[in-house]
Amino acid sequence: MNVFYEEAGTFKIGTILADNNTSLQIEAIHGKRSKIKATSVLFKFDTPPLSEFMSHVHKIVEELDPDFLWECCAQEVEFASNTLAADYFGHSPNPVESAATLMLLQNAPMHFYKKGQGRYKAAPPDALRAALVSLEKKRLQAEQQARYMEQLNQFILPEEFKPRLPQLLYKPEKNSIEWKALEAVCAETKHTPVKLMEKCGAIPCSHDYHFNQFVWQHFPSGIDFNELDSQPVANNINDLPYTDVAAFSIDDASTTEIDDAFSVTSLSLGSFRIGIHIAAPALGIDPDSPLDKTAATRLSTVYLPGNKITMLPEAIINHFTLAENTVCPALSLYLDVSDDFTVIKTESRIEKIKIVANLRHNELEQHFNEIALNKGDFQHTFSQELSLLWKFACKMENQRGKANDINSDKIDYSFEIKNNRVTISERRRGSPIDKVVSELMIYVNMEWGKQLADAGITGIFRSQANGKVRMSTSPAPHQGLGVSQYAWSSSPMRRYVDLINQRQIIALLRNQPPFYTKNSDKLLIAMRDFEMIYSIYGEFQRAMERYWCLRWLVQERIQTINAQVIKENLVKFDHIPFITRIPSLPEMAPSTYVKLQLSEIDLLERTLHAEFLHKQDA
Numbered sequence: 030m031n032v033f034y035e036e037a038g039t040f041k042i043g044t045i046l047a048d049n050n051t052s053l054q055i056e057a058i059h060g061k062r063s064k065i066k067a068t069s070v071l072f073k074f075d076t077p078p079l080s081e082f083m084s085h086v087h088k089i090v091e092e093l094d095p096d097f098l099w100e101c102c103a104q105e106v107e108f109a110s111n112t113l114a115a116d117y118f119g120h121s122p123n124p125v126e127s128a129a130t131l132m133l134l135q136n137a138p139m140h141f142y143k144k145g146q147g148r149y150k151a152a153p154p155d156a157l158r159a160a161l162v163s164l165e166k167k168r169l170q171a172e173q174q175a176r177y178m179e180q181l182n183q184f185i186l187p188e189e190f191k192p193r194l195p196q197l198l199y200k201p202e203k204n205s206i207e208w209k210a211l212e213a214v215c216a217e218t219k220h221t222p223v224k225l226m227e228k229c230g231a232i233p234c235s236h237d238y239h240f241n242q243f244v245w246q247h248f249p250s251g252i253d254f255n256e257l258d259s260q261p262v263a264n265n266i267n268d269l270p271y272t273d274v275a276a277f278s279i280d281d282a283s284t285t286e287i288d289d290a291f292s293v294t295s296l297s298l299g300s301f302r303i304g305i306h307i308a309a310p311a312l313g314i315d316p317d318s319p320l321d322k323t324a325a326t327r328l329s330t331v332y333l334p335g336n337k338i339t340m341l342p343e344a345i346i347n348h349f350t351l352a353e354n355t356v357c358p359a360l361s362l363y364l365d366v367s368d369d370f371t372v373i374k375t376e377s378r379i380e381k382i383k384i385v386a387n388l389r390h391n392e393l394e395q396h397f398n399e400i401a402l403n404k405g406d407f408q409h410t411f412s413q414e415l416s417l418l419w420k421f422a423c424k425m426e427n428q429r430g431k432a433n434d435i436n437s438d439k440i441d442y443s444f445e446i447k448n449n450r451v452t453i454s455e456r457r458r459g460s461p462i463d464k465v466v467s468e469l470m471i472y473v474n475m476e477w478g479k480q481l482a483d484a485g486i487t488g489i490f491r492s493q494a495n496g497k498v499r500m501s502t503s504p505a506p507h508q509g510l511g512v513s514q515y516a517w518s519s520s521p522m523r524r525y526v527d528l529i530n531q532r533q534i535i536a537l538l539r540n541q542p543p544f545y546t547k548n549s550d551k552l553l554i555a556m557r558d559f560e561m562i563y564s565i566y567g568e569f570q571r572a573m574e575r576y577w578c579l580r581w582l583v584q585e586r587i588q589t590i591n592a593q594v595i596k597e598n599l600v601k602f603d604h605i606p607f608i609t610r611i612p613s614l615p616e617m618a619p620s621t622y623v624k625l626q627l628s629e630i631d632l633l634e635r636t637l638h639a640e641f642l643h644k645q646d647a
Contacts, residue, residue, distance in 0.1 A: 031079050033128050034070045035146065040132060042082055045073075071131065071147055074124035082125065089129035093117075095137035102141075102151050110134055110147045139164065170206050177210035182217070186229040194231055198223065198238070199245045223633050235632035239576060240336070243569050247562075254342040257320055262313050262348040266358045269381045276306050276359075277386040277411055278351050279393065279466055281443065286330065286339065286522040287351040290359075290384055291469060293414040299368035301417060305473045306359040306382055310341065310349040310521050311531040313358075316544050316551075320345065325555060328562045330523040333573040335446030341522055349522060353387040360531060362473050370424040375476060379538055386410070390462055397461055419461050422468035429471070429511035442606045444577050450584060451577045453605050470519045471510055477534050478504060478516030484537050487547045488516045488530045489556050500526075500556050502547055526559050575635050578607040582637070583630055591645060594621045613641045622646075 030045045032055060043055035046062065053070070056062045058079050077085055102113050114122035114130035122130065134141045134149050139160035141149040152160070173189075180187050190197060190207055201208045201222075211222055218225065223232070232238045244252055274292035292304035314321050324340050331338040339346060351357050359382050365374035388411070397415050401407030409415065426432050441463075445452040456463075481488040482504040491498060492505035492515070504514035518530040529545060529552065536543040545552040582590075582605075592600040598614040600623065601607065611625060622645035629638035 031074050031082070032065075032070045033072050033074065033082075033124065033131075034065055036065065036069060038135075040071075040128065040135065042079060044079055068146075072124060072127060077125065082128070085125045086128045086132060089125060090132050090136075093129060093133045095133060095140045098133065098137075099140040099151055099157065102149075104151050105153075107144050107148050107150045110149065113149075174206045174210045174213075177207065178214050181210060181214040181225065181229060184225075184228045184230075186226075186231050190229075190231065194226075195241065195245050198226060198231070199242050227633060232633065236576065236580075238633060239573060239635075240333070243331075244338075247565065248338070252338050254323065257323060258342040258344055260320070260344070262345060266312075266356070266381050269358055269379060271356070272304075272361070272378065272380045272382050274304050274306075274382055275385045276304065276351070276382050277388055277414075278353075278384065279388045279390070279462060281390045283445075285350060286341075286346050286520075287387060288520045288522050289466075289470065290351045290382075291414070291418060291465075292382070293417050296365065300373075301366055303364040303366055303418065303421065303469075304382075305362045305364070305469050306351065307361070307473065307519055307531070308349045308351050308522055309358045309360045309379065309531065309535075310345060311360075311528055311535055312379070313345070313349065314341075314528070316532065324525050324528065325551075328525045328555070328559045329566055331566045332570050334444030334451070334577045339523075340525065346522055351384045351387075353384050356381050356383050360534060362476060364472070366421060370421045377477070377480065377534070377538055379535060390456075394456075394460065394462055399461060402461060415461075415465070418465045418469070422465045425468045425472060426464065431511050442574070444574065446577070451581050453578070453581055455604060471512065471515075473519055474515050474517055475510075475512040477518050477530070478514040480537060481516060481530070481533055482514055486533050486537055486543045487545055487549070487552065488518075488533050489526045489552070489559075490514055490516050500560055502552065502556070524559075524563075525555060529555060572635065574606055576632065578602070578605045579630050579632055579635060579637060581605060582627060583632075588627055589642065590625055590627060592623055592625055592639075594619055594623065600625070609637065609639065611639050611641055615641065617644070 031042060032045060032053065033040065033042055035041075041057070043057045043063075043065075045053055046056055047054040048067075051067050053065055053067060054062065055065060074082070098113065098117060101116055102108055110131050111122060111127055113134070114126055117130070118126050131147065135143070139157060140152055142152060144150050177187050177189075187207075193207060196202065197207060197211065201211075211225065214220075215222055215225055220228070223238075226232055274294060276290040276292040278287045278290040280287055286308075288308045290306045292302075292306065294302040294304070296302055314324065320342070327338075327340045330340045349358065351359070359380060361378045361380055361382065363376045363378065364372050365376075367373050393409070396407045396409040396412070397419075398407075402416070402419060423432075439458045441456045441458050443454045443456065445454070478488060478490055482490075487502050488504075489500055489502060490504045491500055491507060493499075493507045493509045494505070495508075498507075498509070504516070506513055507515040516530050517524060517527045518534060519527060521527040521531045533543050533545060535541075581587075591603040592611075593603070594600050594614070594617045595608065596619050598610050598612060599608065600611055600614065602609075602625075611623075614623065617623065624642040624645055626640040626642050627637055628640075629636075631637065
């Protein structure tokens, strides 16, 4: 005697070896013996033979139509499988027909709901229609996924991928059929999704891939200003007093947001007056205006080699930038300085001034450098002014206790991109140009921070203690700079914090109530968001500098390069700001020079492979 039984949701057959009433010992067709509960048996049979039984069952199952059976069975009530089988076959079902009916019911869960052993209920019409629609949808999606995979395996980008490229590249929907197809082909080809997409032509430019990823993540509405860029700028310069000074700026060649300029005016008995002039966009950007809200969202200009995303629209920048041969509104700090370079008086003004020149680093440094200063002779239109500013800067640096600052020996790098070629230039930090600009900026930020603090007006201050820099609405010493307080206010076109502080300074000078109070939500939110976003922008800038370093290595066909050990297996390449780990580097003392073999430069991953060749002589 044989049995047809159910175990763990699966129908099975076997020959009875022993019947213990509540349980049975059976032997499966392949000889395996097991013990089953008597209650799991659906029916017993003698014929056909056990070896032929399931083939007969499957043959009938193939002929059964679940749709037809669903129409035949009783609706809204439970039924036994044998009842349905008798109705369908027109007679009391034999064992094969009973088993076939049970398997059909079990394999059609959309049509029939299981209610117990051998008992079912027909699915409601609406539920069945929905289930069939879903099944058809899955079938079509499976066909589409297979088509996608076939194309991707041939490195052909499916047309349906093109409008969804940003999502697929930067924030894929893991349940989409596009991603499932991409993931499946990546598993077959051992490519990363980005590499596979590149091979399919979806990433024609590695630079644009990185730039667009950043924009996608942090500028979801795009980087254009739309109607804000065409809005007229309020012309409020006419009401400002004019001061007749010859002001000049010092910036690199690519700077368009010229925030600061300087002037030097002779006074009696060898003393002189230094003017530190800061662009004044706060005079034309009303708090809570659409333009202000946009700036408060961006919080800073984003810099990267060869490009930038400005905080303010071009029209606003052009209106307030301190461009040469123009009369510009400015927030100015004047320092009356004695012949020994001691500051004897300060005065702040809201005014308009004439910018007579925009000096650029690459041209100015040919004349204004340490060699020329040591000789005491350099020829330049502003040689007298620059010499005085240099001596004043040196004294201010001494007063801050930073004359021997080791940071002055570090190298800064500039990137110039023309026609898709990159030039990387080195400049030693602490050059006369750097020292003049940085010391005057430190002074103005320190002094205006002091004026705000003395007047009890809230500003956003930067402080440093125990090596940690933080921002707050309360003044505190900045140990790294050696000043008692420091409030960023010298770059109001490039940093929203500076724009906020400029509004507060203007209110102080005009004897008006300040816009921001100590507990102002707008002030606190801007301060909190700025720290986070400024870090993100800085990390992006470093990542893109790393990218352009790799581009330079490819461009110059560099195969070996010298590098200096920083610590353990971390090294810095010569002449470019590229730091990486070298797994094959033996134990070396920091500052040791080594030669490396380069290979496998990957511009999408921003990585390379480097092998240690040998130690270099000191």
